[in-house]
Amino acid sequence: MKRSGPPRWVIDFVEWFCHSNLSEGILGDLYEKYERNIYRMKKLNADWLFFWHATGFVRWRFRDPENFRFMFYSIWSNYILTTIRAMRRHTQFFAINLVGLIFAVSCSLFCLVYINDETKFDQFHKESDQIFRLYKRHLLASEHIDHLTAETSGLMGPTMLSQFPEVEEVVRIRPFEKVILYRDGTSFQSDNWIFADSSFFDVFSFELLTGDARSALAQPRSLILTASFAKIIFGNANPVGETIQGFGDIEYIVTGVVDDPPRRSSMQFDMIGSWSTTVPGVGPLAYTWMNNWLAQGIYTYARINERADINMLERKLPEMMSTYFPERADQYFLRLQPFDELHLHSNDIRNQSGLKLGNIQYVYILGFSALMIIFIVLINYTNITLSRTSEHRLEVGIRKVLGSSNAQLIGRFVSETMFTTLLASLIGFALISVLLPRLNALTGKDLPLSELFTFELLFTFILFSLSFSLILGLYPAYIMSKPKVANILQRTTVRSTFNSPIKKLLLGMQYAISLVLLICAIAISRQTQYLKNKPLGFDKDNLLVIDIDNEVGSKADILKSELLKSPVIDAVSVARSAIGSGSYTTTFVPEGSVGELGTRVFSVDSDFFPTYNIPVIRGRNFHSNSVSDSLSVIINRSFLESTNWKDPIGKRIKYDGFPEGFPIVGMVDDFHYHSLATSSIEPMAMFLSIDDNRCASIRIAEGHFDATLKHLEAIWSELSTQTPLSFYHVDRWYEGLYESESQVVQTAFIYSFISILLSVLGLYGVIAILLQHRAREISVRRVLGADIKSIISLFNRQFISILLVSLMIAIPIGYQIASIWLEDFVYKINLGAAPFLIASIIVLTLSVILISTLAGNAALKNPVTNLGES
Numbered sequence: 001m002k003r004s005g006p007p008r009w010v011i012d013f014v015e016w017f018c019h020s021n022l023s024e025g026i027l028g029d030l031y032e033k034y035e036r037n038i039y040r041m042k043k044l045n046a047d048w049l050f051f052w053h054a055t056g057f058v059r060w061r062f063r064d065p066e067n068f069r070f071m072f073y074s075i076w077s078n079y080i081l082t083t084i085r086a087m088r089r090h091t092q093f094f095a096i097n098l099v100g101l102i103f104a105v106s107c108s109l110f111c112l113v114y115i116n117d118e119t120k121f122d123q124f125h126k127e128s129d130q131i132f133r134l135y136k137r138h139l140l141a142s143e144h145i146d147h148l149t150a151e152t153s154g155l156m157g158p159t160m161l162s163q164f165p166e167v168e169e170v171v172r173i174r175p176f177e178k179v180i181l182y183r184d185g186t187s188f189q190s191d192n193w194i195f196a197d198s199s200f201f202d203v204f205s206f207e208l209l210t211g212d213a214r215s216a217l218a219q220p221r222s223l224i225l226t227a228s229f230a231k232i233i234f235g236n237a238n239p240v241g242e243t244i245q246g247f248g249d250i251e252y253i254v255t256g257v258v259d260d261p262p263r264r265s266s267m268q269f270d271m272i273g274s275w276s277t278t279v280p281g282v283g284p285l286a287y288t289w290m291n292n293w294l295a296q297g298i299y300t301y302a303r304i305n306e307r308a309d310i311n312m313l314e315r316k317l318p319e320m321m322s323t324y325f326p327e328r329a330d331q332y333f334l335r336l337q338p339f340d341e342l343h344l345h346s347n348d349i350r351n352q353s354g355l356k357l358g359n360i361q362y363v364y365i366l367g368f369s370a371l372m373i374i375f376i377v378l379i380n381y382t383n384i385t386l387s388r389t390s391e392h393r394l395e396v397g398i399r400k401v402l403g404s405s406n407a408q409l410i411g412r413f414v415s416e417t418m419f420t421t422l423l424a425s426l427i428g429f430a431l432i433s434v435l436l437p438r439l440n441a442l443t444g445k446d447l448p449l450s451e452l453f454t455f456e457l458l459f460t461f462i463l464f465s466l467s468f469s470l471i472l473g474l475y476p477a478y479i480m481s482k483p484k485v486a487n488i489l490q491r492t493t494v495r496s497t498f499n500s501p502i503k504k505l506l507l508g509m510q511y512a513i514s515l516v517l518l519i520c521a522i523a524i525s526r527q528t529q530y531l532k533n534k535p536l537g538f539d540k541d542n543l544l545v546i547d548i549d550n551e552v553g554s555k556a557d558i559l560k561s562e563l564l565k566s567p568v569i570d571a572v573s574v575a576r577s578a579i580g581s582g583s584y585t586t587t588f589v590p591e592g593s594v595g596e597l598g599t600r601v602f603s604v605d606s607d608f609f610p611t612y613n614i615p616v617i618r619g620r621n622f623h624s625n626s627v628s629d630s631l632s633v634i635i636n637r638s639f640l641e642s643t644n645w646k647d648p649i650g651k652r653i654k655y656d657g658f659p660e661g662f663p664i665v666g667m668v669d670d671f672h673y674h675s676l677a678t679s680s681i682e683p684m685a686m687f688l689s690i691d692d693n694r695c696a697s698i699r700i701a702e703g704h705f706d707a708t709l710k711h712l713e714a715i716w717s718e719l720s721t722q723t724p725l726s727f728y729h730v731d732r733w734y735e736g737l738y739e740s741e742s743q744v745v746q747t748a749f750i751y752s753f754i755s756i757l758l759s760v761l762g763l764y765g766v767i768a769i770l771l772q773h774r775a776r777e778i779s780v781r782r783v784l785g786a787d788i789k790s791i792i793s794l795f796n797r798q799f800i801s802i803l804l805v806s807l808m809i810a811i812p813i814g815y816q817i818a819s820i821w822l823e824d825f826v827y828k829i830n831l832g833a834a835p836f837l838i839a840s841i842i843v844l845t846l847s848v849i850l851i852s853t854l855a856g857n858a859a860l861k862n863p864v865t866n867l868g869e870s
Contacts, residue, residue: 006034006050014054030054087420096765097381098424100758104377104468105421105428107754109461110439111370113432113451118358121264121343125205127303130168131339132310134160134300135349136332138598145598145682148335148349150299154291156334157300159324164316166308171197171204172275173267173299174290175354180550180723182245183233187722190229190270193247194354195290197275203303204267210240211256220283222274223252226260229270247273248285263446266343266355293325296585299354301339310336327596348824350678359740361821362443362747369751372513374468376755379510380762381417381472383503384769417473418466425465442750444743503766504802510762511806511847512813514755515839519814520821521748522835527822528741530829536734537671538579539613542700543730544708545578549694550723552716556693562715563696568704569711573611573697575689576603579673580733582695588653588685590643591661597642597653600673600682603689609668611697619649619666622688629688631658634666639683653685662687675737676827697730760846767795767851771858779863788859795855796848803847811836 011027018026030053037046087094122128134157135150157170172195179193200206201213208216209227216224223246230239239254246252252273261268277283278290289295304310317334325332337346344360346352432439433452440447451457552559556574563572576582582603587596602608606622609615617637622629633653640648652661662685670681700708716725735742771778778791815831822828 006031007047010051010054087416092768093384093765094420096761097384097420099761100377100380101421101424102428102431103754103758104374105425105465106431107370107373107751108464109428109432109452111366112460112464113447113457114366114443114445115363116457117264117445117447117451118344118363121358122266122340124262124264125339127205127306128340129338130303130306131203132302132304132336133339133342134302134334135337136334138331139333140331140598149296149351150346150349151296151351152298152300152334153293153296153325154289154298155293155324156320157298157302159320160300160302160317163320164313166305166313167302168305169199169202169303171199171202171301173197173200173301173354174278174297175269175299176247177353178547178549178726179247181233182722185722187724188229188233189724189726192269192354193271193273194269195247195273195275195278200272203301206261206265207259209257209259210238213256216256217272217274218276219253219255220274220277220279221250221252222255222277224256224258224272225254226258226270228260230254230257246271250277250284252277263448266357268354268356294327299352302336304336348678359744361824362740362744365744366443366747369517369748369755372517373751373754373758376510376513376758376762378472379506380758380765383506383510383762384765385413414470414473418469421465421469421472425461429461442743442746444739507763507766507799508802508806508809510759511803511843512810514752514759515807515810515843516814516817517748517752517755518839518842519810519835520818521745521752522838523814523818523829523831524741524748524821525745526835527825527829528738528745531676531738531741531825531827532735534676534827537614537669540579540731540734542702542705543579543612544698544700544705544712544727545580545730545733546696546698546712547581547694547726548574548696550720552719552723553693555719556696559696559715559719563698563712566708566711568701568707569698570701571607571611571699573605573607574693574695575605575608575697576692576694577608577689578695578697579612579730580728583673585682586655588655590639590645590653591651592645593643597639597683599639599653600684602673602684602686603692604686605689608686608697611699612671614668614671616666617669618647619664621666625690626688627690629665630690631662632665632688633662634668634686635664636668636681636684636686637670638681639685640667642683677738677741677825680826756843756846759843760850763799763847764850764854767799767854770795771854775858775861778858779861782859782863788856791859792852792855796851799847799851800844803844807840807843810839814839 014027014030030050033053034046034050037049125131133150134152135148136152137146137148139146154172157172160167161170174195176193176195177191179190181188181190196217198215198217200217201208208224211224216222223244225233225239233239233244234242239257242254243251244254258272274283278285278287280286280288280291290298304313314334314336318329321329321332321334337349342355342357344358344363346355346357347359347361429452433449436447436449436452439445548556548559560572560574563569583600585598585600588599589596604622606624609621616634619634622632622634635648635653643651645651648664648667651664653664654661668686670684672679672681698708698712712727713725781791814836818831818835822831
């Protein structure tokens with residue numbers, strides 16, 4: 001049976017659409033494919049395939065290939081040539097747009113790299129979506145305590161594992177800093193030693209290079225080194241099976257080598273000791289506090305079954321607390337934090353040592369600021385381009401007369417935008433590559449240069465640049481191509497280009513954005529300065545704290561006496577605690593009370609208060625090396641205010657194991673020992689430290705640090721044979737507490753400066769164009785007797801009114817944003833009027849100076865010249 005051919009309408013369409021020189025060959029190929037298909041399948045399917053193949057030739061180049069190529073190259077070469085000529089003819093406006101685009105590209109590129117890096121932390125763990133960190137809300141209304149803390153007890157994790165089938169595995173971690181190790185008479189310092197359960201590699205995906213992941217941390221005294229630290233100690237030799245003296249002066253056996261934690265890992269470490277080393281009755285350290293319910297200093301991570309309901313599991317935790325830890329069931333409320341939120345969403349959680357954490361607020365601020373910069377550049381470009389509409393009037397008219405369509409005209413102006421954006425993108429990319437080290441220092445990052453050249457980032461950046469070009473160029477191009485030919489060619493005069501409401505609106509929005517950024521930057525700066533300058537209750541300047549939790553600790557008396565021989569050392573305190581080290585939290589029961597009081601504990605000597613310039617306001621100081629005073633206590637003012645006592649001297653505070661309690665012999669005023677951004681002053685109890693020397697606090701005479709350091713190094717070399725000298729400045733330690741806030745301040749000021757600079761450049765461009773168009777008007781006014789001041793005043797009134805409206809919009813927005821940011825601080829400023837007045841004065845002053853300068857120069861021009869040119 002004879003079969004009919006392919007659909008006739010498809011053939012007719014191909015013959016009509018494709019050029020006559022091509023349609024015969026195209027149809028021949030289509031017929032050949034159709035004949036093969038018709039014998040292998042139903043006719044309906046073959047017809048559909050014929051139609052599908054035909055659509056592949058519906059391309060403009062098949063309609064008239066020679067003309068298409070000619071038109072394509074002609075049009076775009078003309079676009080490029082016209083763009084270059086326009087840029088050379090109007091250099092200053094091209095420069096303004098180019099500078100703005102460079103800033104927009106640079107800010108957005110770095111923001112893109114930064115956010116991409118921050119959001120990818122901890123994603124290398126295979127089951128990161130099933131890992132959760134246990135943390136708690138500590139709530140005690142009677143003491144005004146309500147905060148989140150990452151510290152848990154050593155038995156919470158194992159109990160969860162045994163009681164809840166949803167919990168598949170648990171690992172406990174306890175980090176320690178500045179651990180000294182010894183090997184063959186050589187000392188090494190680790191700043192990231194952690195103890196961890198043997199399940200560590202079952203929960204986390206760190207790569208064990210040598211050793212057995214299941215048994216490497218099973219036995220007491222086991223130690224795993226990172227590859228870089230193993231190379232430092234053992235060189236290229238295999239360290240497995242070797243011994244090294246480590247934490248607690250114990251001999252550890254190296255059981256494995258783990259690859260260094262990735263840069264994008266929140267958890268950083270040099271070595272991992274087995275948890276069993278700390279278990280009483282099992283390991284040599286026998287740390288009861290790490291393996292009971294009461295002490296809170298452990299970090300607990302759990303791998304939860306992927307089908308488990310996390311909210312349901314969290315609701316079971318209070319019952320576990322009531323059963324196993326009833327003493328704190330009404331104070332500790334356990335929660336589970338997804339591990340992939342750990343890096344960015346932990347700013348409101350206290351006590352997170354050993355972790356490399358980011359700040360989601362910083363990500364928001366950086367992203368918001370970059371977005372605002374882009375928006376300002378968009379407004380700048382649009383305003384300047386629209387203000388130059390009259391300059392393109394004749395070109396548009398001629399092109400339309402010669403047959404150009406609106407689409408071609410839009411292409412002409414969009415091509416100019418794309419050329420400028422491409423140039424700005426190349427310069428911005430090179431600029432970020434050069435400035436990356438400085439930007440890392442500014443933001444506290446360690447981004448390598450290779451992050452700029454990943455396929456993902458380059459693709460996103462190219463897509464962003466193209467989209468940005470289209471968004472930037474389409475609206476002005478559409479406006480300039482819209483007028484009819486008759487209207488364009490008949491218009492012989494040029495009206496003022498600033499009468500359009502859209503241009504005034506854009507300029508007002510631009511300044512409102514700049515004002516908001518500047519207001520927020522000033523508010524953030526004032527808050528940070530407030531935190532740094534707020535009285536701490538002690539004198540932090542000229543204080544040095546030395547770590548003597550090593551072989552020097554047993555020779556503390558010698559160290560102290562030798563230091564005091566120097567005439568430039570005013571005081572020395574040797575004890576367990578110092579500001580920045582050695583304190584901890586526990587609970588006491590004050591005399592006359594039945595409830596426990598959470599208390600910060602400092603172990604100090606009698607020289608602690610004179611060294612830190614903390615006055616004893618009631619009672620007395622400790623007697624030096626008094627055994628009887630070792631059971632006495634000095635409290636702070638907050639402790640007294642948490643009780644119903646009128647006079648604390650002679651009262652007692654009770655503690656588990658000491659039913660008779662400790663008598664209070666003195667009281668000092670409150671002093672800060674944590675960041676003022678996140679921590680308020682807690683009730684504090686200070687005990688006399690005897691034979692537990694871990695820190696030496698030294699007060700140095702003003703301007704004699706170098707001499708003191710030489711003296712200290714000479715003493716240290718005599719007392720220590722293996723341990724290197726380690727110390728910190730108390731004032732710098734406090735500054736480090738506000739590192740995140742300082743980074744936010746610097747970034748906020750940089751972005752606000754850029755925004756103001758771009759706004760001023762945009763205003764300059766608009767005014768310069770406006771003055772060009774109104775040059776004849778200015779000359780006529782001058783001829784009729786107007787003075788320069790009146791002309792300057794005329795232009796100032798026109799623009800200042802817009803700035804005042806922008807200010808009215810920016811003040812409530814800036815106030816709201818700044819208030820939200822300040823909410824997370826324990827101690828904070830009252831915003832007051834200062835940030836708004838300073839921002840207003842800066843912006844208005846710069847604008848008035850710019851407008852007055854440009855208008856004054858235009859007014860000074862010889863009227864004969866302007867009128868002659870007209």
